[in-house]
Amino acid sequence: MSGLKMKDLRKSFGAVDVIKGVDLEIEHGEFVVFVGPSGCGKSTLLRMTAGLEDITSGELWIGDQLCNDVEPRDRGIAMVFQSYALYPHMTVAENFGFSLTLARAPKEERERKVMDAAKILQMEHLLDRKPSQLSGGQRQRVAIGRAIVRQPEVFLFDEPLSNLDAALRVDMRMELSKLHQQLGATMIYVTHDQIEAMTLADRIVVLNGGEVQQQGAPIDLYNSPANLFVAGFIGSPKMNFTKVKVRSADATSVVVGSDELVDVMVPLSGRKLNVGDELTLGIRPHVLTTDSIGALKGTVDLVERLGNETIVNFRLATGAQWLAVLSGDIVLKQGEAVNFAAESKDILLFGADGRNLATAS
Amino acid sequence: MSGLKMKDLRKSFGAVDVIKGVDLEIEHGEFVVFVGPSGCGKSTLLRMTAGLEDITSGELWIGDQLCNDVEPRDRGIAMVFQSYALYPHMTVAENFGFSLTLARAPKEERERKVMDAAKILQMEHLLDRKPSQLSGGQRQRVAIGRAIVRQPEVFLFDEPLSNLDAALRVDMRMELSKLHQQLGATMIYVTHDQIEAMTLADRIVVLNGGEVQQQGAPIDLYNSPANLFVAGFIGSPKMNFTKVKVRSADATSVVVGSDELVDVMVPLSGRKLNVGDELTLGIRPHVLTTDSIGALKGTVDLVERLGNETIVNFRLATGAQWLAVLSGDIVLKQGEAVNFAAESKDILLFGADGRNLATAS
Amino acid sequence: MAVATAGAVNAPKKSRVKDRQASMYPIWLLYPAAAIYGILFLLPTITSLYYSLTRWTLFNSEFIGFDNFIQFFQEPFLYQALINTVIFAFVTSGLKVVLGLALAVLLTSPLIARDFLRSVVFFPVLVSTVGVGITFTILMHPTEGVINETLAMIGIDGPGWLVDRNLALYSVALVDVWRGVGLATVIYIAGIVSIPADYYEASRIDGATRWQQFRHITLPLVRPAMFTVIILSFIGGLRLFDLIWTMTKGGPGFSSDVMASVVYKQYQSGFYGLSTAGNVVLFVLIAVLAVPLNMFLNRKVVTR
Amino acid sequence: QDQVELTWLVDNGPSTVDIAEALVAAYEEKNPNVSIELEIRPGGGEGDNIVKTRLATGEMTDIFVYNSGSLLQAIAPQQTLMPLTDQPFMDNVQEAFQSVVSTDGEVFGVPYGAAQGGGILYNSAIYEELGLEVPQTWDAFMENNSAIDEAGYIPVIQTFRESWTSQIFVLADFYNVLQAEPDFAERYTNNEAKYATSEAAQKGFERLAAIHEAGYTNEDFNALGYQEGLEMLANKEGAHYPMITFAIPSLETNYPDQVDDIGFFALPGDDADSNGLTTWMPAGVYVPQTTSNPEVAMDFLGFIASVEGCEAMIDAVGANGPYLIEGCGLPDDVVPAVRDMLPYFEEGRVEPALEFLSPIKGPALEQITVEVGSGFRDPASAAELYDQDVRKQAQQLGLEGW
Amino acid sequence: MSWVKKYGLSAAAIAISLVVFVVPFIFIIFMAVKDQQQSAQMDFSWPTSFHVVENFVQVIQARDFMLITAYINSTVITVTSVALLVVLSALVGFVLQRRVTWWTPWVDFFILAGLMMPPAVVPTITLMQQLGIFKTIHGLVLIEVAYNMSFSVILFRNFIATIPRELDEAAIIDGARPLSLFFRVILPMLKPVTVTVIVVQTVAIFNDFVNPLYYLPGRENATVQLTLYNFQSQFVTEYNLLFMNILLITIPPLVVFLFFNRQIVAGMSAGAIKG
């Protein structure tokens, strides 16, 4: 059994605190995705888990063992490095099979496993190449291959698909998912791709500035972000925010409004609010729909047509920039006036401390 | 003026042909995005343009100059390397300013430009770090910074945003777009991110196996892919394909059908088709809608809830795996039977040679 | 050291750093080397230090305190030898560091007959000191030597390279550079080929000329090699006597004597205690110059 | 009879090796059960160190060649060597040699090769051409030089590139020193006589300087080496070459046609009546106490000290000096230079060089004489500097009174 | 014009190096083929007659084919010592570079001491006698290893700094123990330095004469540099044979150099790391 437990983990590089007390329990077999802005400490946390970075303070348990001082090779992990770290003097096949070579696995077993990995990664024809003769995406796949050949208890993936094309990425996602089910291994996965995070994760952990902001099932994070940061971070394009003032509040609903916005009622307990409080209102671009009598009056700035959907950048009367994502390929001209509407259940409110009023207890 | 012209460019590494005759004209100030599967030769083409890779045959013109043998520094280009290639002995600021140092730009100018770039890239606080002290995404931003500080005639970006988080990526996309407008520079941009490609590009060039498959405005590629490859490659998730047989064809419409599919009529000139011809039918996941009387009867296999939309993996009666992307957060149970429908205008047909019947002349 | 201060900030970290590194890079890897080096070099060398305090004929030794050191410092030309030593070390190591780098850059660029040229440059390293010594005494002959004959052809009256008291030391230094630059060159070549091509590519894009590439990429990134060359040739220069011995025997007169040749002469004369004392003095001199240099250089190595 | 194998360490002088090979061949022929293997070491200080090191560590060969005279003391013969005092063959060895391989009444070695003299090798063709006579006094020598100079030849060849050649004027003058101060060696050893304070001893330096001042040397004296010196002499470019007679074999090999024109005379002093030769005793052959087979080793030494052995040596390298073995005469066909040397021995006009009488020889002498001979240093300060150098040596030897 | 600019400089550099390095070499060859008399003149002149074979045979045959024995001995000693040296000192360099602790400066100092202090011969011999390795080939091998260790360690140590630590980490994650990390990942990446060390140390050990002289006495143990003494002594030298000998003993290390020089290839670490 190899669940993972992190107790108040901390890490500093000299004077720079990078991980500022992370508490996390990961069950055996769970697929956990770390997301967070660039430089927030995801890789560092992974490297601490792997034993490559010493733990400044706190405890790291893998299974029943306190692992702070356990050697990486005894932790039963495999890792895909963000920087790949391929052995440049070995061929792809040798890179794949290196851990097995080290473990003195029989030659046939090694060859079989290497071939399996190559098939999964669609790299059979490249097995004899050296890393320097590969494209960026191919190198990244070698890095993945090296990890999956090992079949460890715990996988650590640091942005393993970032340099792959969309189709391959979908394939790999499936393969990793399959692998996860087959091996029943614990996986910790860092990604910046929202879809990857949403589709792969049993649980998403949102990190920011070395701290856990929120963790939970993907859809819960999307629907009920704990705070402004998570709300802004999960979902792409980003949620639209605007400052609003409380016009009235009672136990079941709050009415807010601002210069930009006609007053709207949000079904929400407003017990702790006073009229005049400043809140932040958030609406996801996806929930906005064009509606000739919609409350949001905007002027189209820029239209990005993705084919299946259309991203509309529009400006409110006050000059605030908002986004709306409309289904399908919609033709709008720059400068055109459009009205948008949203259902009140899709509106989120955040307190002055940034916490989501709907979930804050 | 620095448009770019590639005339039958070819490149081989020893016996491996990587670029197999690329013809391309890029106008001054155009923003061209190269997309294509991993290993198809995008980076190689960029490196040939930059002058880092010898041209095996063909001609490369930048502006009015035949550049096959021109030194990179005389080509007026800047490039973001897929592998970053940051100078390990220089700080972030020095990395940014290196090209200006080389050009002996005055110190104030250099400092100003470096600060500007740092601001754009949100890296002001990291200017004194060495690359080895940065996170992956931060390194990537240094690589971008190095290029934008130069303000050249031609930018070459090789997956510049692949390691950035979604929010930052959107910001950077904006900034690059802005930069493009400000400088009026030509940009060639490699990416695997569909949204990036669709939103940034004036023109998308789809490469596969070292050859150009199609080029054109993003939305045209999405709506009228020239062939099966492009159709499958552009748009995520991938278009659903199925083999169909022509049931009847006339000058304005074709009726096709198969075991999986009840017969459908596609408005299309069918002059060249005969009854019984095998075609491939393609429907994008996004155009499918649940419809209780829909012609596609499927059983739900897997539901991925992204929040703003829901990806439904379903199986047809024949066992074929299809995808549908439904707007909004929709709850479906595995094993549930669902009917899907699509409008006939959204259906694409491809001939035996893979070409799109609607666009093939 | 940097690590010590970093550890001081955060006490528990230090022990962990040690533990983690200890498992990755365990100290027992050093044992075989340490055993050989410690037993066969350090141990006898350190025991021999005792003899610097004795009058020692190899057959008998008699403790005489610091008399040897006193006598050593009374060597009539010690001061000049000291100056010569330092000059020699700086001239030879300086030239090797610079010329070696130049040659290495040349010999790593695509050239016809590059392998041949490399061999040519390395060849002097292979020739025994005796051969080098004789060869150059002849080539440097003031009137009949090829060097001066060539100079005469272009109207220069060549100096008496080895026979001029003011020049002999420098002439030997030049010959030492001739002999040793090949060594520096191969070390540099190893350093240059270890620099990833990426950086050159990036700098070409950034607009660097050949010279700027050298200045901003090669020079900083070849530092490991350069520091090796600096340390090895500097200490080598301070210690060198064999070439001086074969070429001038410290002459004419005492003009090209260096510390090491003074010590060597004492050893040749059978003054074993005295020469051990001389070695100790020389050791201290070198240590005073080289150890800080080494620490300085170690700190400047760029790690990737 | 058991096969006996011995090892023999010799230095690498070509005549040394030739002699050794000849002796071994002759001895092995007589004693088929013995085979002697030669091991070669460098000469000079390096070679001395090797001998000392090997003796000190008990790793010496069964027999070895080493200096006679003062340098012998440095290997502590009492501790390390087998005494030969009672060996019958020592009767064959002339007293003159025995005295330089003895300490405290024990004799340790037999002579290896011939005795040498230090003086002037001269080109008799030039002498004949200019009608000159062999000089008996320094003044006569200088007059000859002047005549030679005028005739366009080089009077005195100097070859300071190999600095050891610069010492001859000082070392070979020792016969003259002893004529003036018969007890110089003893007083010198006892820290009583000094080069700087002894007029006679300082003369060596003065004469060296005088030659330079008079401009009698070749122009490129500081760039030439020993071989080139011999060549100039043989080729009649120069008339005099101050040298030790061990140069003669080399002249014989390299200049067989000219060697008949080369003569030799002792370094002249002030007084024609007390003209004589400073001599160098041959090296000795010794047996270390660690030898594996003392009997055979002794027997071999006996062979070397026999007329038979002596003849083997002469066969090998020719006769270029007295062999110091009773009954071992020289053949008649010796080259003129050797012939010139013999009368000094026969008439007893010889004295051993200082290094055979005193353990002290300053190691820096050759560098000092180069300075004097090149005109950088005046004789007085040279003598003083040399005295300093000598003190170092004496102190290192731990001699009384220093 | 541009041609001159582009190639002129390197052409000039090549020409100069050729002259500087080749002229003395030609001198050596000339000397080696002259007869004894002409060689004794010690000048840089065209040989009046060529005695290639004669001199060659004489040198080979000298002292009972001593040169042949010497070749064999020197080769055995060189090969084993260099092999040991490379492995041991690369290990030391590896640990010292990667692991910085309070004792690193001291180890550094002792390593430098190997360059700064000449070895003490007599105490070493006594010690070797006690260990029973005096006068043995392996004894001398160990001596050569000990004496050349500092040089190699410094070389390796500085170069190991250029290998990205991420590769160590990857190997450790792959389950490598320190030795396999070193032999399978680090050492292969060090090829250019290793080659340099091999070449340099081969030359140094093959050409060493002081140490064999003291620690491996005995005629049957002769090494190549000792053969030079066959023709050169304190007072008399047979220059033609000496130079022929010099030429002959220079060839094996030259071959080593020619062979290994081809192994110095660029781009060992290409493709390892992104960033």
Ligand SMILES: Nc1ncnc2c1ncn2[C@@H]1O[C@H](COP(=O)(O)OP(=O)(O)OP(=O)(O)O)[C@@H](O)[C@H]1O
């Ligand atoms: N030195 C080489 N020798 C042989 N093949 C090479 C070499 N370098 C690259 N290739 C091959 O050339 C093809 C194109 O490489 P390139 O880097 O251009 O791909 P890419 O389109 O950038 O892919 P990616 O999206 O993965 O970065 C790849 O299949 C790669 O394996």
Ligand SMILES: Nc1ncnc2c1ncn2[C@@H]1O[C@H](COP(=O)(O)OP(=O)(O)OP(=O)(O)O)[C@@H](O)[C@H]1O
């Ligand atoms: N050696 C170091 N010294 C100082 N700061 C460091 C060092 N290494 C990393 N950091 C900092 O630690 C922070 C966390 O780095 P980490 O690599 O964990 O980020 P990340 O979350 O993986 O980011 P990315 O998504 O960009 O890869 C970054 O801000 C980085 O600048």
Ligand SMILES: [Mg+2]
């Ligand atoms: Mg990271």
Ligand SMILES: [Mg+2]
């Ligand atoms: Mg690429």
